[in-house]
Amino acid sequence: MFASRFYNIVIPVISVILGLIAGAIIMLLFGYNPISGYAALWNGAFGDLYFTGETIVKVTPYILSGVAVAFAFRTGLFNIGVEGQVFVGWLAAVWVGVALDLPMILHLPLAILAAAVAGGLWGFVPGFLKAKFRVHEVIVSIMMNYIALYTCNAIIRSVITDNEDKTENVAESASLASEWLTQLTFSRLHYGFLIALIGAFLMWFILEKTTKGYELRSVGFNQNASKYAGMNVDRNIVLSFVISGAFAGVAGAMQGLGTFQFMSVNSGFTNIGFDGIAVALLGGNTALGSVLGAFLFGTLKVGALNMPSAGVPKELVDIVVALIIFFVASSYIIRWFLQRSKKEGK
Amino acid sequence: MGIIDILQSIIPAAIFFAAPLIFTALGGVFSERSGVVNIGLEGLMVMGAFVAIVSNLTLAGPLQSLDVWFDQSAPGFLSWLGIIQFGNLTPWVAIIIAIIISAIFSLVHAVASVSFRADQVVSGVALNFLALGVSLFLVNQWYGKGQTDMVEKPFYTADLWLLSDIPVIGPMFFTGYRTSYIAILLAFLVWFIIYKTPFGLRLRSVGEHPMASDTNGINVSRMRYIGVMLSGAFGGLGGAVYALTIAMNFSHATISGQGFMALAAMIFGKWHPLGAMGAALFFGFAQSLSVVSSTIPLLQNVPQVYLLIAPYVLTILALAGFIGRADAPKAIGTPYIKGSR
Numbered sequence: 001m002f003a004s005r006f007y008n009i010v011i012p013v014i015s016v017i018l019g020l021i022a023g024a025i026i027m028l029l030f031g032y033n034p035i036s037g038y039a040a041l042w043n044g045a046f047g048d049l050y051f052t053g054e055t056i057v058k059v060t061p062y063i064l065s066g067v068a069v070a071f072a073f074r075t076g077l078f079n080i081g082v083e084g085q086v087f088v089g090w091l092a093a094v095w096v097g098v099a100l101d102l103p104m105i106l107h108l109p110l111a112i113l114a115a116a117v118a119g120g121l122w123g124f125v126p127g128f129l130k131a132k133f134r135v136h137e138v139i140v141s142i143m144m145n146y147i148a149l150y151t152c153n154a155i156i157r158s159v160i161t162d163n164e165d166k167t168e169n170v171a172e173s174a175s176l177a178s179e180w181l182t183q184l185t186f187s188r189l190h191y192g193f194l195i196a197l198i199g200a201f202l203m204w205f206i207l208e209k210t211t212k213g214y215e216l217r218s219v220g221f222n223q224n225a226s227k228y229a230g231m232n233v234d235r236n237i238v239l240s241f242v243i244s245g246a247f248a249g250v251a252g253a254m255q256g257l258g259t260f261q262f263m264s265v266n267s268g269f270t271n272i273g274f275d276g277i278a279v280a281l282l283g284g285n286t287a288l289g290s291v292l293g294a295f296l297f298g299t300l301k302v303g304a305l306n307m308p309s310a311g312v313p314k315e316l317v318d319i320v321v322a323l324i325i326f327f328v329a330s331s332y333i334i335r336w337f338l339q340r341s342k343k344e345g346k
Numbered sequence: 347m348g349i350i351d352i353l354q355s356i357i358p359a360a361i362f363f364a365a366p367l368i369f370t371a372l373g374g375v376f377s378e379r380s381g382v383v384n385i386g387l388e389g390l391m392v393m394g395a396f397v398a399i400v401s402n403l404t405l406a407g408p409l410q411s412l413d414v415w416f417d418q419s420a421p422g423f424l425s426w427l428g429i430i431q432f433g434n435l436t437p438w439v440a441i442i443i444a445i446i447i448s449a450i451f452s453l454v455h456a457v458a459s460v461s462f463r464a465d466q467v468v469s470g471v472a473l474n475f476l477a478l479g480v481s482l483f484l485v486n487q488w489y490g491k492g493q494t495d496m497v498e499k500p501f502y503t504a505d506l507w508l509l510s511d512i513p514v515i516g517p518m519f520f521t522g523y524r525t526s527y528i529a530i531l532l533a534f535l536v537w538f539i540i541y542k543t544p545f546g547l548r549l550r551s552v553g554e555h556p557m558a559s560d561t562n563g564i565n566v567s568r569m570r571y572i573g574v575m576l577s578g579a580f581g582g583l584g585g586a587v588y589a590l591t592i593a594m595n596f597s598h599a600t601i602s603g604q605g606f607m608a609l610a611a612m613i614f615g616k617w618h619p620l621g622a623m624g625a626a627l628f629f630g631f632a633q634s635l636s637v638v639s640s641t642i643p644l645l646q647n648v649p650q651v652y653l654l655i656a657p658y659v660l661t662i663l664a665l666a667g668f669i670g671r672a673d674a675p676k677a678i679g680t681p682y683i684k685g686s687r
Contacts, residue, residue: 143658154651313486318479325472329464
């Protein structure tokens with residue numbers, strides 16, 4: 001028999017391949033050339049340094065939102081509120097970036113910390129209500145998303161600015177933008193990428209290398225057993241949601257301090273959080289998996305923008321992504337096929 | 347402005363906003379009662395809205411010309427059919443097509459989560475992505491742009507015969523959309539089906555204890571397929587009604603979060619059809635407050651943001667405070683594997 005570790009690697013890879021094949025079949029059915037379609041996608045993501053830069057810009061918040069969702073999943077919680085936590089993190093980071101005047105060594109960490117705290121607070125609410133009143137975390141998180149959306153808009157309009165639709169740019173001392181990366185790639189590439197990787201590392205470290213992380217995972221596996229072993233289940237639920245929210249908040253900071261340098265009024269969601277669910281699922285809820293999932297996701301999304309140059313509507317990529325997630329979800333059937341083919345081979 | 351005038355502007359708006367949520371939340375009840383989590387309600391609404399708009403745009407012309415044909419050149423024995431206003435039936439035909447297509451579309455979720463034993467949350471998330479991807483791909487393919495045109499044959503409000511003439515209550519409750527009344531009636535019908543029929547008992551039993559149901563000769567997989575497909579039909583209906591009463595066209599932003607609100611309404615309503623309807627009506631009421639607030643003296647000076655977030659804050663408070671904990675169906679989220687304990 002195959003080891004489960006083997007499956008954890010093989011099944012996502014097979015799913016991605018199957019998803020891409022399905023996308024090719026759809027292109028054929030609608031009379032497009034799948035090779036030129038995928039070539040356009042590849043060029044749109046890595047064709048030159050500019051596109052590569054933009055792809056990494058897209059990947060950066062995905063890593064963190066994916067990590068946020070994955071972290072909560074590992075504790076048995078579904079944080080569908082990453083979207084709202086991204087919003088408040090974005091706002092907090094920009095607010096600190098605009099309002100304060102400090103040397104960079106203080107300002108930038110403070111702005112990122114503010115984002116983490118804001119996201120953590122936003123995550124605290126569903127976590128606390130779940131632990132204290134057994135309220136379903138999904139519903140509270142969904143509500144918190146809307147509250148974040150409207151509150152952030154109102155704060156931008158009437159607190160940070162005077163009825164403007166976007167804030168000023170953050171001070172240079174709080175910006176993640178880098179001159180030489182910009183000159184190298186002409187894209188909006190910024191140092192946030194490194195922070196995202198650090199975030200993924202932190203998730204791995206907390207969950208795998210600390211006692212608290214062990215407790216969190218244990219609660220995710222079996223609440224009753226954890227309670228019996230003397231762990232405080234309620235406190236771990238809250239903690240997990242706060243940490244998850246903090247990751248999501250930093251994802252917002254990447255947008256605010258890196259990609260855009262400002263925050264504007266939003267009429268709807270950015271989907272960074274919802275896409276983070278897909279990223280986490282694709283990565284099997286692990287840190288490394290989330291990084292890889294974010295890369296795949298970001299590449300597909302940015303590359304898709306170039307697909308119309310081959311005549312293919314860019315929405316094809318959304319279908320491919322959906323199918324990949326389906327295949328990952330249906331790992332049972334892939335496993336079944338793998339095992340059967342192995343038996344027959346003997 | 348008297349209290350009655352205020353109610354007369356708030357209540358129709360509340361029912362108007364609530365109707366799509368009621369349909370979709372009822373769909374969620376079917377699916378989750380059978381033991382299958384349905385995060386994909388959003389996607390089902392997207393599919394319903396897309397199909398309804400496209401079929402409305404496509405069929406409005408042909409149905410209209412059917413009217414002309416009956417009026418002018420139909421053979422004598424068919425001329426009585428001329429009474430039917432086929433053109434005005436367009437939105438009804440459109441929602442029926444949307445129901446059917448969405449039910450078929452939800453098969454994807456059913457196959458993945460029942461037969462392939464997929465993680466139901468993952469599969470639901472995938473359903474959301476798939477619906478948006480497929481519909482926008484096809485919109486681009488068929489119309490060559492990111493969104494469709496506005497439909498010319500949406501639903502219109504209509505006075506309900508006799509009932510709308512009742513003083514005070516009439517204008518409040520009986521001058522809205524036909525679809526809203528259907529939503530409320532359906533909620534009662536679904537309640538009856540789930541709690542008063544053998545089918546409903548079986549549906550609930552496979553969601554609570556599939557092994558016991560299986561022992562009693564109930565086909566667990568079949569019940570779950572039915573549950574998911576009913577959620578597809580109802581979700582599609584919700585999306586279609588949203589599209590043909592509120593949005594009027596289809597783009598990437600037509601359905602943005604309504605499915606999740608319906609999911610919330612279902613959980614808020616404790617997986618009970620009437621509870622889900624009540625929660626949806628509450629969301630509709632809160633939403634209507636922020637829309638009509640400018641005409642209400644008491645609310646005129648309240649900053650818009652408080653009214654916008656009010657429904658969500660109130661929901662959280664209600665859940666934490668006096669609604670108490672709600673327990674999902676016991677077997678929810680777990681695939682049933684014959685022979686396992």
